[in-house]
Amino acid sequence: MLCRTASDLYWAARHIERAENTARLADVTLRIALLPERYDRGKKEAAPWRRALDALGLADAVRQRYGRIDSETVLRHLLLSPENPSSIYNCLHAARECARAQRVAITAEMYEDLNTSWLEMRGRTWSRLHDDGVSNLLEWVKGRSASFRGVTIGTLGRGEGYHFLQLGAFVERADWAIRLLDIAGSEGEAEAREQDAVDYFRWSALLQSLSAFETYRRLYRESVSAAGVVDLMLLQESNPRSLLTCTATAHEVLQTLAGGEALEVVRQAGALSAQARYARIDEILERGLEAWLQDAMARLTRLGEAIHREFMVSTDVASPTVAIARQWGAEQ
Template identity: 35%
Template sequence: MLSRTANNIYWMARSLERAENMTRLLDVSHNMALMPNSRGGQQELLAPLSITGRRDQFHARHDKVSTEALLEFFLFDESNDGSIFSCIQLARANAHSVRDRLSAEAWESINTTWLELRHRRHRSINHEGVKGLFDWIKQRSHEFRGAAYGTMLHNDAFLFMRLGTFIERADNTARILNAKLEVMAGERDSNQAIDFYQWNALLQSLGAYEAYHYSYTGGLSARNVTELLILSAQLPRSLRYCVGAIMEQLSSIEGSQGLAAKRLCSELHARLQYGEVDYILEFGLHDYLNDLLRRINTIGDEIHRSYWEGA
């Protein structure tokens, strides 16, 4: 496969996954900020800015933080390359350049999403309509993955698409955990009812609400949430699952390239496979997640160097 083609497919998948991840984060932050008597309303509004590292960019365009300004910035602002609009625009552009590598159904799914999003952009954002928009974006993401998985050849193009999806998902999970879980676990004097909603909101933002309540009994705890979202071998958005999927895609890509990325990924997967939650908490969740983020980014850099640097 040409390096340029692999690069386009990889970033198409990363951009689509980033759009879905941002949608999940905005959905939960928006709901938490609107909770009556929420002590963390302002913090919830700031969470997407902290997680994406775009606080300075936001304040350069907006005088104060508000729900309306944040939604506009992360939904439709073209100057923000991390907005949902920008991500889907980039994904569609990459998909268009590799249409011959996609099935007709996969291409139609992403193209229709882009056309409809442009139309929705011209509608006013209001609290009553935001939830429907979030659900629509998530549904379109699921539809594309289903179409691609069910109709594309499972060849190198498919493997690079999956590789991009899981690299982006691993990065997102680590960032959300780093920004939210440690803060929540460190709180002491707090309202238990509000804490319940915050724990559930964190799980919902990573699509893990039902999985948690299936896996654990006795309520919500920092230890169990940490174990599930970092070490679970079965949760599709856990760090262990994502790194395992990255390793699987790299191992299946034909050719002798990517040996450094494969080695680094195997080392990280072993670290997670044999990891223990008590060690993570003793080590320090913030430091542990920062180390994971560094390792994930290094694997991404090695993938770039191995497969398409200079293409």
């Protein structure tokens, strides 16, 4: 397969997965913003939105562009901004452009699905979004991502093109398994008698935004807790969005693409998968969750760079996809 084809298919999948997870991030932040945290009036609404931007490395960009951080500016930037290369607007556009460039490598149904998503997204405005409700757009984005995933599984042959699409989706999803844990982290100081209720709501909001609340209930008998949610999002193979599931799948795909060769990129993927497979939640929390996540993110970033070096076109080639890839890496 040509390097350009591999790159476009890989990034088409990453863009769609990024759009969906950005919608999930906005959803969980909207839920957490309802919590009666003890902030002064000027910071009360901004605090959860600032935390969401911090997880993406976008706080300075939003502050410089809009002059403030609140629900409206963050939603505009994450959902509709043409100036933000990782907004949902630009992700759907980039995915469609990648697919258009590789129409011979995918099925007609796949391209039509992405084209439909982009054409519908292109007509969205802030006033329309405000009238229709932000939640409706977020559910629409998640539905369009699921639609593309279903069409791909149902129509595309299991050749190299399919494998690069899978690789892109699971590498991006692994990235967000780490990022989304930051959103539900503790905020501020609450009275001891209030903290249990606040934590329960915060972690429950994250589970609901990830469509994982029922999975949690089936796996854990105790009440929703930080330890349980972290375990589910990082170490549970039964969770399709866990770091373990994503890294294990990426490793399997890379082994297939390597065709038996002992490639460094396969070794890196295997090491990251093993880190998630053999970790213990009590050891992670004892060491410090933030340190563990930072190490996992650094390994994942290096894996993404190794994938690009091994299979993709040179980053010197000027293209919208490469520009977005560079910015996302810089934000990490």
